[in-house]
Amino acid sequence: MTEDEVFEQAVDAALDSMRDREPFDRERLRTAAEVARPWVMAQAQEQQRKHAQQMASVEFHRVRWTAEHPVFWRWMFVVVLPTAPMVIAGLVLRVEISVFLTWSLTALGLSLATLWLSGKGSWGRWVARGWSIIGSGTSMLTLGTSFALLAGWAEWGFLLLFALGCLGAMALGDAVATVLPTGEVIRAIEAADVALREWRAAVLELGVLPVLRAEVRSRETLPGVELRYRDAAGLQKGGSLIGHQPVPAGRRLADLVRRLDGGNFALAGPRGAGKTSLLEAFRQGAYLEPRQPLDLVVMVAAPVDYVPREFVLHLYACACRAVLSYVELVHPYARKRAGRRDLWWREAPDEAVTAVRAALRGLESIAYVRTHTGEASGKFGFRGAEVGYKKSFSLAGRPATFPELVDDFRTFVAAMAAALDPERLVIIIDEMDRIGAGEQARRFLNEIKAVFDVPGCYYLISVSTEAQHDFELAGVGLRSVFDSSFDEVVRVDYLDHELARALISRSVEEFPESFVALAYAFSGGVARQLIRSARAIVRQEQGTPLATVAATLIEDEFDRVCKTTADALTAAQTQEDVTGLLRVLVGRGVEDLRGYRKSIQAAYDGEDAAIKNLRDLAAARVEFLAVVRDYFTNDLTEVVPAQVDALARARRYAGSNPVTGLALLQEFSAAMPERPAPEQSPQ
Known part of the structure; x- marks a missing residue:
């Protein structure tokens, strides 16, 4: 079954399951699914790969009787069968010896030439196939004619009977192979059927249904302050792209790769913004155009403690393995052909076979250098002469230099x-931003950029926001290694309310807007945290009021804040007394969050910068919880995206820059007259 058939069946099944939804526009939903097809098929790429491997196994077992002796069958079809008619005809017709030798040697010469051509590429194999078909047909006609002449039968009657017998035998052989396959073929077919069902289910459940749900949700809003939802199974799909929402940065990156013939592109953004998820989605083909062939993608993580030569070796090995995996998915027979030069009847592109052989050689050359040795010897005496030659090769472990x-x-x-x-x-x-943008990152980039700028190849590298800053400084004449290494820098931002809403709608059906906003506020615009917050919400019983759900999330977060801060204080290397702050954290109470925040700030007035930062981080996070409790009440009748975006932004700063976080929370509360504003943030 082809990819097109699997996709169409999944779309039809999804549309049939949604017929009772209102509003239901079949053509609009089908168009939305077609537009999102690359993302849909990327969801089930692993299942598709498994199905392709199983189908290749089925075909391999069906032709195993020929694959085990390829040289014999090549000589049989290309040399023996085309040459035999001339020999048989010469013997039966009793032609002169000169004519007999001319016919036989001519046929043998043409057969040997065709045998040589069969190993010279696709066109040579096509010539060999045609020659073998002509030779096989001529052999049948010659044998039929010879038997007819020897038996005294009417020549054409016997030829007809012989031809029908040959066709019947071939048809019977195919029927027997189909109806009575071997045990290995049966097991391979069963495994392929299971893989096909898994592929179809993944396309439907992980791809098409989430897309159609998001399309339906994009045109409607679901008010309400009671927890109601139809299906939240998508939240439980760990490790899939269902946790990635296509973002403008991904589309811009895909556009650059589509328009340019190679290049080096950096993906910049703060930690947690989703750079790794975006690159993983790009690897799986989520940003391809509809019906665009899959890219061959090699994905590695930059090491924190690195050695340039070891990293390039690792990158080389990953590239070789990625080539083998890619070719196995796109051209399943190429790898078998690469290992068996004589499988000329099983078609696979020469380019794919060349790629497989190059990858296998690359994996071998990474660790070893092949050395050849030869030895000749001779001996002469009265009883005659002896001459011998011995040739061998060995693998020596002389490592290549870095250049x-x-x-x-x-x-x-x-x-x-x-x-x-x-x-x-x-x-x-990926994850080069872990190195940062300091001297270590510059040195790493300087040493590995020797592998950049390969024609027809695209490098995508995730970097920190500091690296983007260095890149932008090149515009005012301050060049750096980042500017000289990258053609473009694409920034990845946190999710806004609209993108977060679209992401949740792919995972949860008919989720009220107020609960989407609650999950988004707690996530701070981080996609992974958004999914975690949504999971925490749907763990509550349906029908639970918004304020009660918010209180549960607040209590869990409050407990984490106090415990993690206390653990950090206990492990801190300081000579100052932090007993008062620890006592406040241990004797916590969630009833008066703002009063508790004041107690935290007043519990330590020392000069240790690390302790002060821990104190302020805890205070800012507790203040955020107080603002959330004030905002997400059962009286929340309308969600204003700008307000929720501001609250999510304050959440991010509360966890990284407490002074700014408290200031943003102050602004947010001041914009709500009925909600008390926190006191001025500490300076």
């Missing part, structure tokens, strides 16, 4: 990009 390794890697990547065109080769280096 040699870089050159080998660039050659391999360039060859893969050319061989797989129009499919694109993308190399992703």
